[in-house]
Amino acid sequence: xxxxxQLDSHVSVSEGTPVLLRCNYSSSxxxxxxxxxxxxxxxxxxxxxxxxxxxxxxxxxxxxxxxKKSETSFHLTKPSAHMSDAAEYFCVVSESGNQFYFGxxxxxxxxx
Amino acid sequence: DTAVSQTPKYLVTQMGNDKSxxxxxxxxxxxxxxxxxxxxxxxxxMFSYNNxxxxxxxxxxxxxxxxxxxxxxxxxxxNSLELGDSAVYFCASSQEAAGGFIGYTFGSGTRLTVx
Numbered sequence: 001x002x003x004x005x006q007l008d009s010h011v012s013v014s015e016g017t018p019v020l021l022r023c024n025y026s027s028s029x030x031x032x033x034x035x036x037x038x039x040x041x042x043x044x045x046x047x048x049x050x051x052x053x054x055x056x057x058x059x060x061x062x063x064x065x066x067x068k069k070s071e072t073s074f075h076l077t078k079p080s081a082h083m084s085d086a087a088e089y090f091c092v093v094s095e096s097g098n099q100f101y102f103g104x105x106x107x108x109x110x111x112x
Numbered sequence: 113d114t115a116v117s118q119t120p121k122y123l124v125t126q127m128g129n130d131k132s133x134x135x136x137x138x139x140x141x142x143x144x145x146x147x148x149x150x151x152x153x154x155x156x157x158m159f160s161y162n163n164x165x166x167x168x169x170x171x172x173x174x175x176x177x178x179x180x181x182x183x184x185x186x187x188x189x190x191n192s193l194e195l196g197d198s199a200v201y202f203c204a205s206s207q208e209a210a211g212g213f214i215g216y217t218f219g220s221g222t223r224l225t226v227x
Contacts, residue, residue, distance in 0.1 A: 034216065036218070042220065043202070043218055043219060043220030043221050044202060044204075044218035044221075045218075046216065046217070046218075049216070090155065094216075100145070100157065100204075100206075100216065101157075102147075102154065102155040102156075104154045105154065
């Protein structure tokens with residue numbers, strides 16, 4: 001069975017400070033993991049994905065995530081938040097390629 | 113070029129009506145999906161088709177019927193719409209490759225409002 005837990009439903013940071021969005025997963029096999037971002041009234045956009053290659057994955061817009069098997073985590077980070085980063089972020093896990101499980105989302109607020 | 117396109121983008125309709133949402137992907141992917149995003153932003157898979165064959169059918173009322181005329185299209189038809197069907201529906205496609213996925217792409221969503 002696979003599942004994903006986003007530990008924070010809401011995160012608020014000041015512009016220019018680091019961002020950390022936490023995600024833990026459970027999976028019976030080696031999963032593929034993704035982070036997606038959804039801006040208000042927009043569709044989902046892929047930020048980055050892990051598919052058993054390098055454990056540190058770099059994505060778009062300065063985001064990166066580190067796959068830690070021992071901790072079953074795939075936290076999303078960014079060194080310096082920008083106002084345009086304010087959005088909803090989804091962590092996604094998949095084992096088979098035919099089923100993808102979404103976390104419940106983390107809403108990121110960036111304070112000027 | 114739009115990779116996964118859904119139409120319409122917005123749909124407002126009365127209870128009891130029948131409506132369809134269309135989805136097309138030009139990525140050459142083998143698998144397509146429909147997700148429902150509820151008011152709390154949580155996305156839940158509804159259906160998945162692989163090469164026009166239904167492979168995932170989650171617990172969804174049978175008023176919802178997916179149709180895949182070819183592997184590039186997956187339409188969602190909803191009969192007798194209810195207030196609780198109001199949500200954003202996302203279409204997606206994917207292609208599995210050795211070592212993982214070469215792409216998993218969402219459409220921009222269809223916001224359905226039932227009044």
